Amino acid sequence: MLRNDAPLVDRLRYIYIRRKGPVYAAISDVIDDQYPKEPRPLIIKQIKLADKAHRFLIHLPPGKGFDEFKKKERLFADATGGSLLIEKRGTTIIMEVLTEELKKSYPYSLYDHTKYNSMHLPFPIGMSAKGLLVRDLAEYPHFFTGGETNFGKSNALHVIANSILLSRPDTYLVIVDPKSTEFAYLEDYALVVDEMQHAKILFQKLNHEMDKRKKILKKANCVKVQKYLTQGGDMPFIIVIIDEMAELQDKETIDHLWRLLRMGRFTGIHIIAATQRPSSKVFDNFGDVKAMFLGRLAFICADSINSHMILDNDRAAHLEAIQGRAIYKCGLEMIEVQTLFLDPEDAAMLLKDSKDRRLKKVDFFINQPSERLPPRQNLALPPGGMPGSRHRPN
Incomplete structure (x- = not known):
């Protein structure tokens, strides 16, 4: 909560970030608390991905490391009341926030x-x-x-x-x-x-x-x-x-x-x-x-x-x-x-219940003298042949 005697610029900033939404405000508050001295990380863009899901683009000023920022992930999660993913792409940090907590099952x-x-x-x-x-x-x-x-x-x-x-x-x-x-x-x-x-x-x-x-x-x-x-x-x-x-x-x-x-x-x-x-x-x-x-x-x-x-x-x-x-x-x-x-x-x-009737047991006996995996049941191979695969990448 902002003090009543806070400087005008701080009061205006406080009003601004809360108009941007509660998630934006929560992230901004954590940044202010963890980086009290200027320059501090700056939220440069907020993107709504879906209901209760947001993406934030954050710029790190010179002298502020990504590893240090990522270590604060738990703080951001607690502040937003959800779960997060923090990644780095070039000089920009991508923070994706799901404000709905993960279910237990x-x-x-x-x-x-x-x-x-x-x-x-x-x-x-x-x-x-x-x-x-x-x-x-x-x-x-x-x-x-x-x-x-x-x-x-x-x-x-x-x-x-x-x-x-x-x-x-x-x-x-x-x-x-x-x-x-x-x-x-x-x-x-x-x-x-x-x-x-x-x-x-x-x-x-x-x-x-x-x-x-x-x-x-x-x-x-x-x-x-x-x-x-x-x-x-x-x-x-x-x-x-x-x-x-x-x-x-x-x-x-x-x-x-x-x-x-x-x-x-x-x-x-x-x-x-x-x-x-x-x-x-x-x-x-x-x-x-x-x-x-x-x-x-x-x-x-x-x-x-x-x-x-x-x-x-x-x-x-x-x-x-x-x-x-x-x-x-x-x-x-x-x-x-x-x-x-x-x-x-x-x-x-x-x-x-699988419709694919190719499901077969691996016909492999531990005590047999063979030195390789044999073919599946009912699938004959020519001498020296490899076990066949019907799968082809799309």
């Missing part, structure tokens, strides 16, 4: 996979200030999620697995499930490994498959599988979901996994890993490996240390204790989201 039915045929491996991240975020796993190339138990990690994995199966049924899906029961409903559509002694054999065979794919791509003069597909080649994506990465204690198993993380992306092999508390005590070189997970999703963390392990900042330690609430980060993009909720029973019905 959003159903998976909000996601329509048929709208994202231009993506290779689409899946929804969650609802945010920008609306529903949908990303392409093939562009990451690997994805990591972590946080305290019972706050949404397993649900996020269900969402990713089912989204890919529904939109790209030719994809090979492999799930390492130490709990044995979490992904049992997917055994007709994916290889579910629930015995850790088999994990080493699995990753060993995936490395052999990766090496064979590298030779095929080199011969076709393709630097990655996406280009190979556009030229008419057959090379289905392989998605490996690891529900609790900390359960992988065998050194040889971890070495095989690290190699897939380093080189698998170009051959269409993508890793999605989850763990409750990532730590260098569990993985000797987790700090280095973390850099390979460009996409990250952090649910509420017990402390700043665990949040830093996932996001390189403490934002996940200050999340509200809401199941499904998380911080999504990819490169410079970072935003609070509420992940979509998908009950495993509903997921099983979605797959069962």
Whole structure:
């Protein structure tokens, strides 16, 4: 509230910014409070995107850094009563504000996979200030999620697995499930490994498959599988979901996994890993490996240390204790989201009711001597042939 004895110029400015609207005024008040000395950041334009959604273009004067401004995101969110996304484009800051707070739950039915045929491996991240975020796993190339138990990690994995199966049924899906029961409903559509002694054999065979794919791509003069597909080649994506990465204690198993993380992306092999508390005590070189997970999703963390392990900042330690609430980060993009909720029973019905009859189980036996992924059931291949993919990017 402005003091009655404030200078005339301040009183006129106070009236002006409030005529611009409550959201404009809230942001301006935070700027005035956090930058009391001139020069201060300046709102140069306000754009109404939709009901309760606004975009602000903000100019930073010389000497004021973007990183410092972005750290105040929580203050802006509290002042506007909503959720925000702050990005930098050139010398201008883009601040998008949704003045309606995120709900505590959003159903998976909000996601329509048929709208994202231009993506290779689409899946929804969650609802945010920008609306529903949908990303392409093939562009990451690997994805990591972590946080305290019972706050949404397993649900996020269900969402990713089912989204890919529904939109790209030719994809090979492999799930390492130490709990044995979490992904049992997917055994007709994916290889579910629930015995850790088999994990080493699995990753060993995936490395052999990766090496064979590298030779095929080199011969076709393709630097990655996406280009190979556009030229008419057959090379289905392989998605490996690891529900609790900390359960992988065998050194040889971890070495095989690290190699897939380093080189698998170009051959269409993508890793999605989850763990409750990532730590260098569990993985000797987790700090280095973390850099390979460009996409990250952090649910509420017990402390700043665990949040830093996932996001390189403490934002996940200050999340509200809401199941499904998380911080999504990819490169410079970072935003609070509420992940979509998908009950495993509903997921099983979605797959069962799918009109696409190409949904097949990965016919892959851990104990067989073969060194590569075999074809799907009822799909014969010529000697030396690769598993076929009917998917072509639009």
